[in-house]
Amino acid sequence: MKLAEIFSNYYTVRQELMAVVERLTPDQLAFTAPNHPNSIARLLVHIAETEYGWLDMVALKKETVFDSSRFEKISALPEILKLLEYHFDEFSRYLENEDLNDWDRVFYALPESDVKVSKRWLVWHVVEHQARHRGQIFMLMRMQNLEVPNV
Numbered sequence: 001m002k003l004a005e006i007f008s009n010y011y012t013v014r015q016e017l018m019a020v021v022e023r024l025t026p027d028q029l030a031f032t033a034p035n036h037p038n039s040i041a042r043l044l045v046h047i048a049e050t051e052y053g054w055l056d057m058v059a060l061k062k063e064t065v066f067d068s069s070r071f072e073k074i075s076a077l078p079e080i081l082k083l084l085e086y087h088f089d090e091f092s093r094y095l096e097n098e099d100l101n102d103w104d105r106v107f108y109a110l111p112e113s114d115v116k117v118s119k120r121w122l123v124w125h126v127v128e129h130q131a132r133h134r135g136q137i138f139m140l141m142r143m144q145n146l147e148v149p150n151v
Contacts, residue, residue, distance in 0.1 A: 003103075003123055004095040010127045014088055016149055017134045020141070022081060029077060031144055040140050043133045044080050045071050051087040054126050055094055058108050058117060091126060098123075 004011075021029075021044060029041040038046070049071040056062040074080060098119060108117040115121075138148040 001100055002096055003098045003100075003119070004092070006100075007095055007123055007127050010095065010130065011092070013127075013131050013134055014084075016151055017130070017137065018081070018084065020148060021137065022077070024077065024141075024146075026077070028141070028144055028146065029075070029080075031140055033140060033143055036140075038136070040137050041075050041077075041080060043137050043140075044084060045074050047130050047133055048080075048083045048087040050129050051091045051126055054122050055087075055091055059094065059119070059122055095123065 021040065024040065029044075030039050032039045049068065052071075053066060057064075057066055071083070074083060103119040106116040106118050109115065110117065134151075138151075141148050
């Protein structure tokens with residue numbers, strides 16, 4: 001069984017998120033709540049940044065140094081949507097190519113932490129991470145009296 005079948009809500013959450021955020025104005029994207037430093041734009045970029053970190057850096061070992069600079073200055077909606085699409089496609093490919101084989105084998109340990117990373121842990125983390133930030137984004141939209149889907 002492929003991981004894409006088990007973690008199918010990753011696709012649903014992303015689809016719901018993209019349908020809502022693609023119509024936001026620059027001011028709506030830049031909105032921050034009191035005592036909450038992240039804007040909707042920053043949370044969207046952070047979702048892609050996390051997918052990059054866990055997939056490219058940890059699972060696939062494409063890079064050895066985390067380069068967050070490519071994410072720091074992105075704030076315009078077209079750039080954000082392109083970034084999200086790219087990392088969604090990358091992570092989707094991973095889910096479609098990987099199966100349950102060895103999914104509990106620890107292949108990475110976070111330095112100075114008790115976190116031991118298996119395929120199962122990594123995928124659950126990325127899927128849950130996106131869903132959690134979707135909730136924050138919807139909260140920030142509600143605070144602006146914007147319509148959000150009933151999820």
